[in-house]
Amino acid sequence: MTVMPRFATGALALILLVGCAPPSPQSPAPLSASAYRSRDDDAVGGQFQVTLTGLSDIAVSVRSVMLDSPGFDTVDPTVREVALGRGTRIDVPTEFGAARCDVAPEPASVQVSTGSDTTVVVPLMSQNDTLNRIHAEECAAKDLADIVTVTMVPGPLPSGPAEPLPAVLTLDRRDGDEPLRLDEIRGSLLYALNSEAVPVTLASGNTSIDIPVTLTTASCEPHVVADAKKPFVFPAWIAVGDGVPVYTRIPVPVSVQRQLVEYQQRSCVR
Incomplete structure (x- = not known):
């Protein structure tokens, strides 16, 4: 009978523990995002407002914003260059693509390109159920056509x-x-x-x-x-x-x- 050395057994146990350990939690996004729609958005069509709010003591350089939702086709990002520190906010007109009426629009997020040439994925909250309302209207308009x-x-x-x-x-x-x-x-x-x-x-x-x-x-x-x-x-x-x-x-x-x-x-x- 072959006996495994004690140090090898301990190393194997350590490998198994590391392999089963849960992934380390991701750092929270340095921004929050919420959606609303203005009367001007109704007039322009195909867009809504994303309110970005800074959550970090170190200002985040925003370069562009793009909606990422299963209920809409992806369109080009909106270019908006601004630095957001803790508590500062800005409204960014954000376009949405054609509605995909066989899937719900949420959960949704916005992809925010930052000054460090990286993209931050920020969960999108919805004021007054904005995204679901837009999705329902776009799908109803397809049926109306x-x-x-x-x-x-x-x-x-x-x-x-x-x-x-x-x-x-x-x-x-x-x-x-x-x-x-x-x-x-x-x-x-x-x-x-x-x-x-x-x-x-x-x-x-x-x-x-x-x-x-x-x-x-x-x-x-x-x-x-x-x-x-x-x-x-x-x-x-x-x-x-x-x-x-x-x-x-x-x-x-x-x-x-x-x-x-x-x-x-x-x-x-x-």
């Missing part, structure tokens, strides 16, 4: 620079026969959108309805115009049958964008 399409066609430019630009908003039924009620429309950061005909209903048995609307310039301030990243996002809310209104966005193709830019340039020269 299978039922109705919305188009906006501007008319000819008005003769006077101070006059509104007339346009026609059209609802076209794609599926079903329930009443479709356009409850509300809103303008973008650069263009006000109004209609005395809204709210209006596309009744059962009808396939389309034309709604007269007007557009006016919301701002001629050079810095507002220059900083407007999404000037052509026009929110709308449509209810199917007795359902609650669903948030969607009025598509604005390139040809219509050009008309709106020309109208704004003429309006702001007066």
